[in-house]
Amino acid sequence: MEKLAQLEKEFDYELLTDKEHLEKYARDETPGDYYYIPDAAFLPTETDSITRLLEIAQKSKIPLIPRGGGTSRTGGALAVHGGVVLSLEKMNKIIDFDEKNCILEVQPGVITEEINNFLKKYNFFFPPDPASIDSCSIGGNVATNAGGARCLLYGLTRDYVRGIEVIFPDGKKEFLGGKLKKNATGYSLLNLLIGSEGTLGVITRIFLEVKALPPYSATLVAPFKSLKDAAFSAFNILSSGIIPSAFEMIDEDAVKVAVANLDKKIPMAEEGTLLIAEVLESTKEDLENKFEIIGEKFLENNAVDVFVAEESHQQEKIWDFRRSISEALDIFGTLIPEDISIPRSTIPEFIPEIKKLEKEFNTKIFTFGHIGDGNLHVNIVKNEKWKDDGEKIVNELFKKLNVFGGKISGEHGIGFTKKKYLKYSRSENQIELMKKIKKEFDPMNILNPGKIFDIEEIDA
Amino acid sequence: MEKLAQLEKEFDYELLTDKEHLEKYARDETPGDYYYIPDAAFLPTETDSITRLLEIAQKSKIPLIPRGGGTSRTGGALAVHGGVVLSLEKMNKIIDFDEKNCILEVQPGVITEEINNFLKKYNFFFPPDPASIDSCSIGGNVATNAGGARCLLYGLTRDYVRGIEVIFPDGKKEFLGGKLKKNATGYSLLNLLIGSEGTLGVITRIFLEVKALPPYSATLVAPFKSLKDAAFSAFNILSSGIIPSAFEMIDEDAVKVAVANLDKKIPMAEEGTLLIAEVLESTKEDLENKFEIIGEKFLENNAVDVFVAEESHQQEKIWDFRRSISEALDIFGTLIPEDISIPRSTIPEFIPEIKKLEKEFNTKIFTFGHIGDGNLHVNIVKNEKWKDDGEKIVNELFKKLNVFGGKISGEHGIGFTKKKYLKYSRSENQIELMKKIKKEFDPMNILNPGKIFDIEEIDA
Secondary structure, eight states: OOHHHHHHOOOTTTOOHHHHHHGGGGGOSSSSSOOOSSSEEEEEEHHHHHHHHHHHHHHOOOOOEEEEESOSSSTOOOOOOOOOEEEEOOOEEEEOOOOOOOTEOTTTBBHHHHHHOOOHHHTTOOOOOTTTTTBBBBHHHHTOOOTTTTHHOOGGGGEEEEEEEEEEEEEEEEEEEEEEEEOOSSSSSHHHHTTTTSSOOOEEEEEEEEEEESSSEEEEEEEEEEEEHHHHHHHHHHHOOOSSSEEEEEEEEHHHHHHHHSSSTTTTTTSEEEEHHHHEEEEEEHHHHHHHHHHHHHTTTTTTOOOOEEEHHHHHHHHHHTTTHHHHHHTTEEEEEEEOOOOOHHHHHHHHHHHHHHHHOOEEEEEEEEGTTTEEEEEEEEOOOOOOOOHHHHHHHHHHHTTTTOBSSSSSSSTSGGGGGGEEEEEEEEHHHHHHHHHHHHHHHBBBBTTSSSSHHHHH | TTTTTHHHHHHHEEEOHHHHGGGSSSOOOOSSSSOOOOSEEOOOOOOOHHHHHHHHHHHTTOOOOEEEOOOSSSSSSSTTTTTTTETTTOOOOOOEEEEEEEEEEHHHHBBBBHHHHHHHHHTTTTTOTTTTTTTOOOHHHHHTTOOOOOHHHHGGGGGGEEEEEEEETTTTEEEEEESSSOOOSSOOOHHHHHHHHSSSOEEEEEEEOOOOOOOOOEEEEEEEESSSHHHHHHHHHHHTTOSSSSEEEOOHHHHHHHHHSSSOOTTTSSSEEEEEEEEEEEHHHHHHHHHHHHHHHHHHTTBBBOEOOOOOHHHHHHHHHHHHHHHTTTSSEEEEEEEEEEEEHHHHHHHHHHHHHHHHHHHEEEEEEGGGGTTEEEEEEEETOOOSSSSSHHHHHHHHHHTOBBBBBBOOOOOOTSGGGGGGGHHHHHHHHHHHHHHOOTTTBBSSSSSSSSSHHHHH
């Protein structure tokens, strides 16, 4: 890229251009053959460098791809149109914990797990817990409105972001929100930025509201003979008004792949489709009451057995296993990872629809995820005979989804790989409005071009 | 208005044009001399009429002022540039309660209190509880991201809105979100609409997530000798990790005005500045534990005494008193009602700043509100000698506010009366972006013109 010379002249150690270093930024965690080596990587250590980079990029129309932990499942961190990966990995400081206001101030590159390691000392926690918690960054979490298992009781990333410092594509630094619970001063640009996948601004500082960590926890594991049985059991518990802090499901085949391919064993893993529920309470009595009720309800609803983990290392093992399912399934290099969100009550009816697709397309579909939220990760193994690379089965899945009032993504976002399906979840008019917003914020289309929208749709 | 003939030709019983009926829509609950009689009022009973109205209004550039319960404190519901008040009062049905997904589907004109009356039968509730709960509408709550006392533990309206049907200024009907906890399909137009004060679209249907109502509740009232003592006490309780569901403050002078002017008596009302805390718990034991700790902490922190209400009618009386403070203060017809939001830890330092202003400007300032959230209603009695109608004291207040990291509105919004102060809380660049969004959504500036921005800023 000839424009690179300009950047090289301006920047020193923050800019990487040698192929060896750039390899790291050519992929994210999207399964499949997605490899885009960027022209350069920019690793700022301070906000001023980002401002300067954006000013140059805006003038010379250089694509910039903001990158956190690089854990996108939809190609969100890929340099699909070349340009410079803007990795926030070196801006990884926890700046301040304001215990009086329950606000943690962090740089965007902090790994999400480190936030909880830090807060534990104060008996606080940051509830959203994406499965990639040990490698994703909080900046990426904000940019995608990341979810996780504990959203059921605690909500998503959006619900905890009180303020951000953001650099807009013209290089202007702005602060949105603050250490404030309430803010009714015009349009919530803050909430527009959250979940905009790095296409509207670069987030450089974050103020998170954090919560007191309930001191007692337990994790239940219950196997079921079928996915349908498990789905009904989960639904019966939730509709009786009992809301665990997390309520997850892993179908039998996904469990088997995980057991075979990971060096991670958990109780009951050989017994069928698993439901995993976490209970967090402020007294031991409440904890025991709640997990006993859930355990009984599991058994009433055809669970083969129930295991209750109270020791924290036992619980951690179970959650580590759950969080590793995506990684285990990645051995199928040709997997299509979907991330549907549907009204949770419809899951027992929706599961047979997935089974039908499996049969119809003569393939294997692994389903797991956040059953309590109605957010399921539907992982389709590509059949090599398909000529359309799987588009047909995905279209069929999304057509069914729309009948059930669902959306094509619950937490992974649209990124690069899902944009052709966006029409299933957003009307033409809505997409038009979104594009207009993108153009107003980023008229040169330098920030994460080719994500959410095709590059031509914005450049035109 | 000559354009009125066109509307009269098109619409029948839904359009009111006689002066007598229009009187009702000439004011909202903004204190002071704000009277703007609209050219007409439109009271639709179905969405199709709204679509049609918007199409005509867009073509003929007729200002439309969406109106819920008319409880705005910032002139948000006033026809300041003439036009048609679009009152949603007749679209007031609770459409469906989907208990399985904990989603309540409502029309925008439902009075917020009716939602809770309805949900009580199912042991559910909608937590946000603005003081005007008995007369504000849920549509207005969504349009302003309304708050209330229970935001401290439960969050604001935004946190409960899962989906809306909205008519955009061109008459297009769109559905944003759904019965879904998670939705990562492009920019959150839903969250942009929430809090946009009727300037971007007309909300015609709402899907609210509702919560199981904890069965045990108590309300504590504690008087303090000074506002500063009360503020310190509240802060000490919150920073020890105890978060009541609501934590309110009413300064001594406001209490006195309320006692003198309302036919409402509560215990301790003669004893000084009041703190009121609500505790909601799932067991009686937890309830008692919590209110005992709070009560003790009140006494340790110089409370004169503590009263604990456990009977629901007693508690309701206390909350009714609290909610009536604004109404009581409205006897000062020339009151300037502010609604500041600051980091809650700074309140003990901020209170003396308010006292200084009171002295300096030789007036009376009544302060009350959501001390737990850092959201205080600062009500300045206008001094008739002031030549600038109070602008000077408000400017001084907001200058101090900025030093403390605060915002000029926590929940009332900007509306008509606060737009000249918006610059204290949003940068020029942010306001510019907001205006661009407004112009993209509403190029003819027909929806609530003159709110948040001056009419010339958008029409230009």
